[in-house]
Amino acid sequence: MSTDLDDQLAIYGRWLERQCGTDLRAPEPGRIAPALTGVPTHGVNDMEVATPTPQPRRRLLLAVAACLVVGVGIAGLIVANRQFSSPPAPLNDAVASIDPPGALWVLPDPVDGYQLLNGYSLSSRPDPESDVESFAPNGLLLGVVDGAGYIGLRTISVYVSSPIVNGDWSPVDTPSGPAFVTNEPVVLVAQQRNDRWLLVTTSSETQLALDLLDVVSIDEQNELDVDLDVDDLVVIHRYVGSPADLGYTASFQALTVDQSLLTVETATAPTPLFPAASVAERIEPIQINGARAWIATRADPDGEWNALVWSQTPNRIVAVSGQVGLDEVTQLALRLRAVDETAWKLALPDATAD
Amino acid sequence: MPIADTVEHASIPDVEPALIPALADLSESQRICVLLVVAFGWTRVETGELLGIDESTVRTHLRRGLTHLRTALEVSTDVH
Numbered sequence: 001m002s003t004d005l006d007d008q009l010a011i012y013g014r015w016l017e018r019q020c021g022t023d024l025r026a027p028e029p030g031r032i033a034p035a036l037t038g039v040p041t042h043g044v045n046d047m048e049v050a051t052p053t054p055q056p057r058r059r060l061l062l063a064v065a066a067c068l069v070v071g072v073g074i075a076g077l078i079v080a081n082r083q084f085s086s087p088p089a090p091l092n093d094a095v096a097s098i099d100p101p102g103a104l105w106v107l108p109d110p111v112d113g114y115q116l117l118n119g120y121s122l123s124s125r126p127d128p129e130s131d132v133e134s135f136a137p138n139g140l141l142l143g144v145v146d147g148a149g150y151i152g153l154r155t156i157s158v159y160v161s162s163p164i165v166n167g168d169w170s171p172v173d174t175p176s177g178p179a180f181v182t183n184e185p186v187v188l189v190a191q192q193r194n195d196r197w198l199l200v201t202t203s204s205e206t207q208l209a210l211d212l213l214d215v216v217s218i219d220e221q222n223e224l225d226v227d228l229d230v231d232d233l234v235v236i237h238r239y240v241g242s243p244a245d246l247g248y249t250a251s252f253q254a255l256t257v258d259q260s261l262l263t264v265e266t267a268t269a270p271t272p273l274f275p276a277a278s279v280a281e282r283i284e285p286i287q288i289n290g291a292r293a294w295i296a297t298r299a300d301p302d303g304e305w306n307a308l309v310w311s312q313t314p315n316r317i318v319a320v321s322g323q324v325g326l327d328e329v330t331q332l333a334l335r336l337r338a339v340d341e342t343a344w345k346l347a348l349p350d351a352t353a354d
Numbered sequence: 355m356p357i358a359d360t361v362e363h364a365s366i367p368d369v370e371p372a373l374i375p376a377l378a379d380l381s382e383s384q385r386i387c388v389l390l391v392v393a394f395g396w397t398r399v400e401t402g403e404l405l406g407i408d409e410s411t412v413r414t415h416l417r418r419g420l421t422h423l424r425t426a427l428e429v430s431t432d433v434h
Contacts, residue, residue: 005392005420005423005424005427006392008369008370008373008427009373009388009389009392009393009423010392010393011368011369012369012373012374012377012389012393013389013392013393013394015369016389016393024390024393024394025394025395025396145381145383147382228410228411228414234407234408234411234414234415235407235408235410235411236407236408236411237408238408238410285405285406285407292406
């Protein structure tokens with residue numbers, strides 16, 4: 001019997017495949033390419049709920065999940081399982097790589113059962129000069145593994161100038177040097193490292209943000225490095241450029257007949273993760289219609305807050321949220337369709353704009 | 355039912371008996387990363403895409419998982 005670990009795992013893997021009758025080996029190149037990098041084929045008005053169809057990726061995910069359950073008693077590869085237990089969200093490969101020239105306008109279709117109110121749109125983009133001024137080209141979203149999701153969410157970004165511009169900041173000493181903290185609206189911790197600034201954000205305790213400063217370093221190329229052996233901290237997402245490029249926003253609220261209030265927002269952003277992580281206590285990835293989406297949750301004093309967020313295009317995010325159950329959030333998300341600006345403003349005649 | 359119980363009676367020819375409980379001791383993320391990368395030949399990037407995590411996180415899960423497995427198998431080998 002070979003005692004080489006790689007050999008042992010390979011033998012075990014072949015046994016698993018035989019037990020499941022499924023090939024679990026690595027997919028062929030491109031077989032599980034991210035769904036959001038597809039070739040554009042249709043306009044944004046084609047955004048519709050796609051009927052789940054068998055896809056190699058999904059079959060593979062299911063096979064992996066099933067076999068790993070059989071083999072080692074894993075409770076489930078929840079990322080894979082969730083996509084089959086969750087209804088499809090309004091994600092569609094056909095529009096995945098198209099960025100509209102302005103805001104992404106969406107409305108529920110049909111609108112029956114919802115009263116639409118508080119429409120708002122923002123038609124400006126952040127000043128690109130200020131982006132270059134304030135952001136160095138990378139940052140991290142980190143968290144602690146919690147089942148199939150993450151808690152203890154923290155973002156850390158590199159600034160070339162001080163991010164301490166507004167709010168009530170207090171000085172605090174940390175093992176890595178002096179820092180400045182503010183707690184409104186979320187926890188922000190800023191610390192200067194040579195000629196750079198680090199900004200940590202979290203919706204959790206201030207100490208989580210401070211702890212991150214102890215394990216993060218920055219090199220001359222502004223690359224962040226984190227000691228991941230601490231506290232089961234993992235990198236959830238690594239970004240390039242500003243994660244908070246929130247120009248071209250369109251939002252409204254939808255009131256249900258039960259008086260539940262949900263918010264729908266579209267915005268310009270390369271990832272939905274940072275807006276979600278900045279206000280959520282927990283996030284969990286799901287796979288819907290071949291694309292990545294995230295469930296974001298938070299326990300508020302007056303009820304649970306749930307959100308479903310995703311990238312409709314590479315630079316347009318959609319978020320549906322409210323102090324309602326995830327089912328209600330999902331139901332509204334499923335109804336969303338892209339419309340033109342005129343239709344959106346007709347449905348929300350009192351909408352304000354900046 | 356404890357995870358180990360589900361595999362207690364599994365007979366797997368040529369597999370070190372200590373491997374199965376050692377795998378069961380890993381965290382779910384570590385176990386999936388170890389099996390996909392080492393047993394099935396997935397790349398870390400592919401595994402990260404599947405799990406929705408960064409490649410560096412896959413690397414961390416992999417390192418911790420393999421370290422635990424090696425320790426468990428070394429102990430087992432010494433005993434036998």
